[in-house]
Amino acid sequence: MYEVFFQKFNEKVQLTAEEQDFVKQYLTPKKLRKKQYLLQEGDICKHLCLVEKGALKAYVLNETGEEHITAFALEGWTIGDLSSFIKQEPATLNIDALEDCELVLLSKPAHDELLQKIPKYETYFRILMTDAYMALQKRTAYMISLPLEERYKALTDMYPTLVQRVPQHMIASYMGLSPETLSRVRSRITNRK
Amino acid sequence: MYEVFFQKFNEKVQLTAEEQDFVKQYLTPKKLRKKQYLLQEGDICKHLCLVEKGALKAYVLNETGEEHITAFALEGWTIGDLSSFIKQEPATLNIDALEDCELVLLSKPAHDELLQKIPKYETYFRILMTDAYMALQKRTAYMISLPLEERYKALTDMYPTLVQRVPQHMIASYMGLSPETLSRVRSRITNRK
DNA sequence: TAAAAGCCTTGACAAAAATCAATGCGTCTC
DNA sequence: GAGACGCATTGATTTTTGTCAAGGCTTTTA
The missing domain is CATH 2.60.120.10 (Jelly Rolls)
Incomplete structure (x- = not known):
C-alpha cells in the first residue's frame, strides 16, 4: 500500500x-x-x-x-x-x-x-x-x-501517455481550444509529412 | 541594504x-x-x-x-x-x-x-x-x-501598479495578444460603461 | 444484441484576432 | 527647437479559430 x-x-x-x-x-x-x-x-x-x-x-x-x-x-x-x-x-x-x-x-x-x-x-x-x-x-x-502545431507536439512529447489515455476533446480543453480546432491541428500535422 | x-x-x-x-x-x-x-x-x-x-x-x-x-x-x-x-x-x-x-x-x-x-x-x-x-x-x-475583457480586468485588479507602470504592448505580450487587440479590448471596456 | 451515448472528423459559415498601414502624440536627444 | 523614436489608436483586410450541423465509428448499457 x-x-x-x-x-x-x-x-x-x-x-x-x-x-x-x-x-x-x-x-x-x-x-x-x-x-x-x-x-x-x-x-x-x-x-x-x-x-x-x-x-x-x-x-x-x-x-x-x-x-x-x-x-x-x-x-x-x-x-x-x-x-x-x-x-x-x-x-x-x-x-x-x-x-x-x-x-x-x-x-x-x-x-x-x-x-x-x-x-x-x-x-x-x-x-x-x-x-x-x-x-x-x-x-x-x-x-x-508557440504556434498550435508546436504546442500540440510539445504536449505529446512531454506526456505521451496522457495524450493516448485521455479523450482528445479534453486535451483540446486543456490547451484552450475547441475540439474541432484540435482535430484540424492534428490532421495538419499528419498530412504535412 | x-x-x-x-x-x-x-x-x-x-x-x-x-x-x-x-x-x-x-x-x-x-x-x-x-x-x-x-x-x-x-x-x-x-x-x-x-x-x-x-x-x-x-x-x-x-x-x-x-x-x-x-x-x-x-x-x-x-x-x-x-x-x-x-x-x-x-x-x-x-x-x-x-x-x-x-x-x-x-x-x-x-x-x-x-x-x-x-x-x-x-x-x-x-x-x-x-x-x-x-x-x-x-x-x-x-x-x-475567461474572455479577453475579463482577463484584462482581472489583471488590472490584481496588479494595478504593473499595468500603470509598464507599456501596454508589453502587457499585451504577457497576455499573448497583439498590441492592437489589447487596445481594442480596452476601448470596448471603457465604452461599455 | 439493439439502442444509446460518446467521440472524432469534416464542411460551411460566423466571429475573433492578427496583420498591415497610417496617424497623432508625447518624450528624448542632439 | 527640430527631428527621431516609442507608444497607442484606428481602419481595412486577411487569417485563424469558433460554432453549428451532419456523419460515421466505437463503446457502453439496458
Whole structure:
C-alpha cells in the first residue's frame, strides 16, 4: 500500500524504513469510481491527493457552464486545489475521476504536522512545489509563444501517455481550444509529412 | 541594504537579528541600468534575484525573433529562470531591466548552503514556491477560461501598479495578444460603461 | 444484441484576432 | 527647437479559430 506515494517521495528525499512508517500514519487510502468527484467548486479542499492508480482531471466552469480543464493527474502525480488546501478557502476547481482510481490522501492538519515534525517532509514538499512551478512555467511559455502545431507536439512529447489515455476533446480543453480546432491541428500535422 | 528582501522574508518566516546577519553574508547587491540584461537565453542562470527597486521583464524569443513576455518583476518580487537555476542548465528565458534597478542576488551555491544550514530558509523558499505556483495556476485558469475583457480586468485588479507602470504592448505580450487587440479590448471596456 | 451515448472528423459559415498601414502624440536627444 | 523614436489608436483586410450541423465509428448499457 502507498507504493507509488513512497516511490515518488523517495525519488526526491530518501526516507528510512522507520520514517516511512511514521509518515504512513498520516495517510489515508481512497478509491474513486469513474466520474465521481474528488472535489467540487465551493467546497474546501481538505486533502492533497496522490494518484496510485487511475486518472483525474481538474477544471473550472465558466458562467455558461463550459468546462475548462486546468490539469490532469495520472499515476504518481499529485492533484488538488492547492490554493483552497493551503488557505482552507472555498475551491474554484472541480476534480473528478476519468477512470476508477486508487488515491492516497493527506489532510491539511496532517500536512501541517508533517511540516513541523519531519524536516524531510518539508524538503519533499519544497521540491514538489518547485517542480510543479517549473513545469507550469514551461507550459505557460509554450502557450504564449508557440504556434498550435508546436504546442500540440510539445504536449505529446512531454506526456505521451496522457495524450493516448485521455479523450482528445479534453486535451483540446486543456490547451484552450475547441475540439474541432484540435482535430484540424492534428490532421495538419499528419498530412504535412 | 536588503530592506525589501528581508521584509519579504520576514512576512513568510520571522528571522532573528542574528539569523538575518547570517543570511546577509550570502547576498550580493547589484545595480542594473534600464535595458541591461540580467540573463540571456543560453547562459546559465547563476542567481535568483529579488527586486529592491525598479522593474524587469522575462521573455522568450521564438524563431522569428518575436518577444513573448512570461513574467514581470517589481519591487519585492523574485525573478530568474528557475529551471536553469535549479538544474544549472542553459536558460530559455531572457531577463532585462525596464527601469534602472537595484537587485539582491543569491547564487546557486549560496542557495544550496542556506537550504542545508538554515531550516527557516527552506521554509521561506517552500512558501515562495508554493505562492508562486498558486499565482501561476490562477493565471493559467484565467487564460483558458475567461474572455479577453475579463482577463484584462482581472489583471488590472490584481496588479494595478504593473499595468500603470509598464507599456501596454508589453502587457499585451504577457497576455499573448497583439498590441492592437489589447487596445481594442480596452476601448470596448471603457465604452461599455 | 439493439439502442444509446460518446467521440472524432469534416464542411460551411460566423466571429475573433492578427496583420498591415497610417496617424497623432508625447518624450528624448542632439 | 527640430527631428527621431516609442507608444497607442484606428481602419481595412486577411487569417485563424469558433460554432453549428451532419456523419460515421466505437463503446457502453439496458
